[in-house]
Amino acid sequence: MASVPARRAVARRRRPGVTGGRLSEGLYVPGRSPVHRLPPHVKLVCLLGFVLGVVATPRDQVWAFGLHAAALAGVVALARLRPALVLRRAVVEAPVVVFAVALPFVAAGERVALPLAPGWAVPVTVAGVLGAVNVLAKATLGVVAAVVLAATTRPTEIVAALSRLRVPATFVAILHFMIVYVEVVVADLRRMRIAREARGFRARHAGHVPVLARSAAALFVRAYERGERVHQAMIARGWTGVLPAATTAGPLAGDAPAAGPGAGAAAWARAAVLPLAAVAVAAASLAAGDATAWRPGA
Amino acid sequence: MHVPDGLLDVPTSVATGLVAAGAVTVALHQVRREIGEATAPRAGLVAAFVFAAQLVSFPVGVGTSGHLLGGALAAALVGPWTAVVCLTVVLSVQALLFADGGLSALGTNVLLVGVVTVAVGWLVARGAAAVLPRRPASAAPAAALGALVSVPAAALGFVGLYTVGGVTDLDPVRLTQVMLGWHLAIGVGEAVITGLTVAAVVATRPDLVRLVPGSRRRLSITAPDGATTEVDATPPDPRERDRRVRAAPAVALAVTLALAGAASGFASTSPDGLEYVAGRLGILSTAEDSVVAGGPLADYSVVGIDDATLATGLAGVAGVAATLALVLLLSRLTAVRWRRFPPVEPSRGDGARA
Numbered sequence: 001m002a003s004v005p006a007r008r009a010v011a012r013r014r015r016p017g018v019t020g021g022r023l024s025e026g027l028y029v030p031g032r033s034p035v036h037r038l039p040p041h042v043k044l045v046c047l048l049g050f051v052l053g054v055v056a057t058p059r060d061q062v063w064a065f066g067l068h069a070a071a072l073a074g075v076v077a078l079a080r081l082r083p084a085l086v087l088r089r090a091v092v093e094a095p096v097v098v099f100a101v102a103l104p105f106v107a108a109g110e111r112v113a114l115p116l117a118p119g120w121a122v123p124v125t126v127a128g129v130l131g132a133v134n135v136l137a138k139a140t141l142g143v144v145a146a147v148v149l150a151a152t153t154r155p156t157e158i159v160a161a162l163s164r165l166r167v168p169a170t171f172v173a174i175l176h177f178m179i180v181y182v183e184v185v186v187a188d189l190r191r192m193r194i195a196r197e198a199r200g201f202r203a204r205h206a207g208h209v210p211v212l213a214r215s216a217a218a219l220f221v222r223a224y225e226r227g228e229r230v231h232q233a234m235i236a237r238g239w240t241g242v243l244p245a246a247t248t249a250g251p252l253a254g255d256a257p258a259a260g261p262g263a264g265a266a267a268w269a270r271a272a273v274l275p276l277a278a279v280a281v282a283a284a285s286l287a288a289g290d291a292t293a294w295r296p297g298a
Numbered sequence: 299m300h301v302p303d304g305l306l307d308v309p310t311s312v313a314t315g316l317v318a319a320g321a322v323t324v325a326l327h328q329v330r331r332e333i334g335e336a337t338a339p340r341a342g343l344v345a346a347f348v349f350a351a352q353l354v355s356f357p358v359g360v361g362t363s364g365h366l367l368g369g370a371l372a373a374a375l376v377g378p379w380t381a382v383v384c385l386t387v388v389l390s391v392q393a394l395l396f397a398d399g400g401l402s403a404l405g406t407n408v409l410l411v412g413v414v415t416v417a418v419g420w421l422v423a424r425g426a427a428a429v430l431p432r433r434p435a436s437a438a439p440a441a442a443l444g445a446l447v448s449v450p451a452a453a454l455g456f457v458g459l460y461t462v463g464g465v466t467d468l469d470p471v472r473l474t475q476v477m478l479g480w481h482l483a484i485g486v487g488e489a490v491i492t493g494l495t496v497a498a499v500v501a502t503r504p505d506l507v508r509l510v511p512g513s514r515r516r517l518s519i520t521a522p523d524g525a526t527t528e529v530d531a532t533p534p535d536p537r538e539r540d541r542r543v544r545a546a547p548a549v550a551l552a553v554t555l556a557l558a559g560a561a562s563g564f565a566s567t568s569p570d571g572l573e574y575v576a577g578r579l580g581i582l583s584t585a586e587d588s589v590v591a592g593g594p595l596a597d598y599s600v601v602g603i604d605d606a607t608l609a610t611g612l613a614g615v616a617g618v619a620a621t622l623a624l625v626l627l628l629s630r631l632t633a634v635r636w637r638r639f640p641p642v643e644p645s646r647g648d649g650a651r652a
Contacts, residue, residue: 027397051401055303059465096302103466138304142303147397175342181343208357214494219350220499221502226343228339
């Protein structure tokens, strides 16, 4: 009997980050690969450019998605990320799969019979099938690109990257505080759950919701009061309202050494290969076929 | 609950990103007024709370469970501007640190989950609070109503965006039905959790609930002759008079107008979804144009201007101006004067904390 709650506890603890690591570390996987060593703001901009290139690709050019996937697979290999981690993380797009499977049946347009089994054909729309493939391909490429960013960049580096990209300092400071304290707040939540379960409570049906809501309320009061205490403690230590780490720090010295100031252009040149390739593929596929002129059987 | 990459086309993603960035910029300038001097630590901890609250899975019955979105809850607790910033921080962390939600769809997600749910939740909650009895306990049903409406409102926002920039043509009527039906159910769950949570906070710390009338702390000053006056306990922040701060709404308005004027030139001239359905169902042939069809802005162009792009742009600008005027009028009409309410009295028999 005792092992069952323990297993449940482990399963719940692992859920947020999937890797089971510390929450405030995100999906970060330590390493020294070329992708790890890129300046974080360069990485962020280039992966965003890649995703925009993927999204701009017309849906009927399947070969283009093959090229996008090959390029991204190259980056995953270059970052020395385990494919298992990347694929496991891609599970978050499960709701998209539901949407994609529903598309062929609900999309507007011409209908054809799709033989699923001998003697059993389902009427689907051609636009819907194309749309489903399109949504699945683009969402998967997008998730994998986001995993590459999250797995090769420390959360503190992402904060520094946002700061360098001229995101307002107040926003960066709030984001930094959230990352620093999310572990503490979630630990608060975990202690409350352990306390409830120690008293024999486990939420089973909708009648138990008020208990959980009271826990959430207590969590809010604790988090808010902690914010006030943190603020007072920081004022006592001479805080002026500006986070030094968020405004001046580059990537932390550690297992992913930052490129020096002079290496910026070289880093941009190396990293820009991926988004430029994606944009080139998108442009080529736009030129190769007119997306609006697609007809079944053409 | 997140919109993934690839569901909306590039222009729509970029446009929603710009609108979301504008909204968050305006919100950032209001946060300090809302939660005071300790902006970054407080808002950061509230964002961490929203993140953690989304991890709590609530049993729905028959073995399934749902979780909170948190927009309406955060708005009721800490106020709408702070809620917009906190939800944006949570969505950014989920996208950048946990690869949850697409990079190119971050703007769309911020707009729908961070801005629409908060704005709708707060406005509905305030409207309800104006009708309900003026006591702290009224905050819970008001917040619940706001949460109930906020989720289908975000779903409708998605339907609107999909109609403009969706990559696959869907029957918009059926899409609306499916999205509304599904999200009304989610909204009911959101409303129950939000209402119960706000009720529990009101029971212990009503001064922390923004939606509670009189939750702004007041300072009572007694003069030597016994006359008492009440003033805001929070002193006005001199930085609020910063010219850039005052300019922020004007800049946001200018950007909106520029977008409406310039971007509507790229708008599709093909019939919109509803017209398409009407045409397919044969309604359009019998339907007469509405009474404003001969009006100056009919079919999004300005009568008397021949250049189509210029006319559409002008119509966009005029539309924004009209919307703004309507919103200002509505906000003036529905404004609740919180300051008239008496401050929250400390609960009796609780001398230890007071």
